[in-house]
Amino acid sequence: MSEQVTNWAGNIVFAAERVRRPSSVAELQELVAGAGRVRVLGSGHSFNRIADTTGDLVSLAGMPRVIEISPDRTQVRVDGGIRYGDLLAELNAAGVALHNTASLPHISVAGAIMTATHGSGESHQNLAAKVSSIELVRADGERVVLRRGEPGFAGSVVGLGALGVITALTLDLVPAFEIRQYVYDDLTRDSLGANLDAVLSAGYSVSLFTNWRSTTINLAWLKRLDEMPAGPFFGAVPADGKRGPIPGMDPANATDQGGVPGPWHARLPHFKLEFTPSSGAELQSEYMVPRSRALEAIDAVASVRDKIAPVLQVNEIRTVAADDLWLSMNYQQDSLGLHFTWVADTAAVLPAVRALEGALAGLSPRPHWGKVFTMPAATIRSRYDRFADFTELVRHYDPTGKFRNEWLDDLLG
Ligand SMILES: Cc1cc2nc3c(=O)[nH]c(=O)nc-3n(C[C@H](O)[C@H](O)[C@H](O)COP(=O)(O)OP(=O)(O)OC[C@H]3O[C@@H](n4cnc5c(N)ncnc54)[C@H](O)[C@@H]3O)c2cc1C
Numbered sequence: 001m002s003e004q005v006t007n008w009a010g011n012i013v014f015a016a017e018r019v020r021r022p023s024s025v026a027e028l029q030e031l032v033a034g035a036g037r038v039r040v041l042g043s044g045h046s047f048n049r050i051a052d053t054t055g056d057l058v059s060l061a062g063m064p065r066v067i068e069i070s071p072d073r074t075q076v077r078v079d080g081g082i083r084y085g086d087l088l089a090e091l092n093a094a095g096v097a098l099h100n101t102a103s104l105p106h107i108s109v110a111g112a113i114m115t116a117t118h119g120s121g122e123s124h125q126n127l128a129a130k131v132s133s134i135e136l137v138r139a140d141g142e143r144v145v146l147r148r149g150e151p152g153f154a155g156s157v158v159g160l161g162a163l164g165v166i167t168a169l170t171l172d173l174v175p176a177f178e179i180r181q182y183v184y185d186d187l188t189r190d191s192l193g194a195n196l197d198a199v200l201s202a203g204y205s206v207s208l209f210t211n212w213r214s215t216t217i218n219l220a221w222l223k224r225l226d227e228m229p230a231g232p233f234f235g236a237v238p239a240d241g242k243r244g245p246i247p248g249m250d251p252a253n254a255t256d257q258g259g260v261p262g263p264w265h266a267r268l269p270h271f272k273l274e275f276t277p278s279s280g281a282e283l284q285s286e287y288m289v290p291r292s293r294a295l296e297a298i299d300a301v302a303s304v305r306d307k308i309a310p311v312l313q314v315n316e317i318r319t320v321a322a323d324d325l326w327l328s329m330n331y332q333q334d335s336l337g338l339h340f341t342w343v344a345d346t347a348a349v350l351p352a353v354r355a356l357e358g359a360l361a362g363l364s365p366r367p368h369w370g371k372v373f374t375m376p377a378a379t380i381r382s383r384y385d386r387f388a389d390f391t392e393l394v395r396h397y398d399p400t401g402k403f404r405n406e407w408l409d410d411l412l413g
Helices: 025-034 084-093 109-114 189-200 291-302 305-311 346-363 377-382 387-397 406-412
Strands: 018-020 038-041 056-059 067-069 075-079 131-137 143-147 165-172 178-187 205-210 217-224 283-290 312-320 335-342
Touching: 025 056, 025 131, 025 165, 038 109, 038 165, 067 084, 075 084, 084 109, 109 165, 178 189, 189 205, 189 217, 189 291, 283 291, 283 346, 291 305, 291 312, 291 335, 291 346, 305 312, 305 346, 335 346, 377 406, 387 406
Parallel strands: 018 056, 038 056
Antiparallel strands: 067 075, 075 165, 131 143, 131 165, 178 217, 205 217, 205 312, 283 335, 312 335
8 A cells, every 4th residue: 555554553554455535425335336345444543453454445534524413402413434523512512412422532433333432430331322323335335224223233333344334323412411520549449449339430420540550549530410529539639630541641631620510522531632632652452341340350450460560551440331232342231341551562562461361351351342452252252142143244234245354354253
C-alpha cells in the first residue's frame, strides 16, 4: 500500500492494499459489491488486528453526517462514520442525551458498537445495548435494515465488523441531564474490601484507578447526579486539585471535576474532545468478569502486581450492567471491567498480559474485542453461549468471507 495506515496507537500497520473513502451510500454499495476483501476502519482506536484486511480498507469519515432525532426525542439515527464527539454536543443542544459514554469521545459510534464499548455504572449497559436498528451493506452490496426484536438482531449489533458495512445506526436517547465529577485519593484495600458494593454504587458511574505500585487504589472517580457530602469517601480523601486518570499525567485534558455540575457530555467521558488524550503511546487490555466476584477479581490482579506494575500506566476498574447481545462481553452477566493501559511496548507488555490472564482464568474473563489479549480463541468461544449462532449469522451475511480477516478467522475457528 502506498499510503501506510496504522491504528491510533501505532502498534498495528494495516495490511490493506489501499484505503477507499466513499462519499455516498451508493458509492459504498458499488465498492463493496466489487471488492475481493474489504473491512471498515472506524477511528482506528482498537489495539489489535480486528479492523485489518488484505484488501480494501474503507473509511466512512467522509460520508455525509447524519444526526436525525425522532419527533418523540427517544431515538437518534446517525451515519456509520460519525464520531461520538461530533454527536454529543448536538444531542445536548437538542435537550437529549446518551445514557453513557466511553472514556473518550474521539471514537466512532459504529466502531465502538462493533466491539461492545462501554462506560461505567452498576445500572448502565454498554453502548451497543442502546442500538435499536442497524443499516447494513452486505457483502453482495445490498442494503438491509435490522431492527431490535427481529431474529438475529441480538447477534448483529456487536458484530465485530463481520456482517457488513454499517451505514447508519439508531440509538436510544434519554432527556439531557447535568452531572458532577468527584475525585478522591487513596482508597485502601481494606476499605475497598469492607465497602465494595457501596463504593461501586456510589455514583451514576464509578471508576477506580490504580497503578498497582501498592495495594491502595490511587483514585476513586465518581460521576454523581446529586451533590456529594463533604469529607472523605470510605477513608479516601477529596483530591486537592484536578486529576488525570494516569497518576502523574497532566490533568488538563480531563473533563471538569471538583463537583462542578455540567452537561452529561462534558462529564461522562474522562477526556475532553478538544484535547487528544495522549500521544497514543499506550496499549490497552480489558477483561469482563462477573460483578458478583468483583473483590476476588481485584485481589487476583493484585496477586500479580509485581509482574504487571512495571509495564502498567493504569488499571481502571468499572462496572457494566448485563445485556442480551450475543457477543457482548456483558452478555447476560452484570460485569466488573478490569481495564489496563500499558506502556507502548508490545514485547514487554505481552508477558504481563499472560500473567494477568493466568490470574483471572478462574473467573472466566471475556476479553474486550478491541484490545490486546492472548487467550486462545477456543477459550473465548466457550465463554459465549451464542457463539455458534454468531458464526452462522456471519456465514449468512457474508457467505464468501469478504469481510473476514486473519483475526476473525482465528476467532471463528
Ligand atoms: C484512548 C482510548 C480509550 C478507550 N476507552 C474505552 C472505554 O472507555 N471503553 C471501552 O469499552 N473501550 C474503550 N476503548 C476501546 C475502543 O472503544 C474500541 O477499540 C472501539 O472499537 C474503537 O472504535 P473505533 O471507531 O476506533 O473502531 P476501529 O478500531 O476503527 O474498528 C473496530 C471494529 O469496528 C469495525 N467497524 C468500524 N466502523 C464500522 C462500520 N461502519 N461498519 C462495520 N464495521 C465497522 C472495524 O472493522 C473493526 O472491526 C478505548 C480506546 C482508546 C484508544
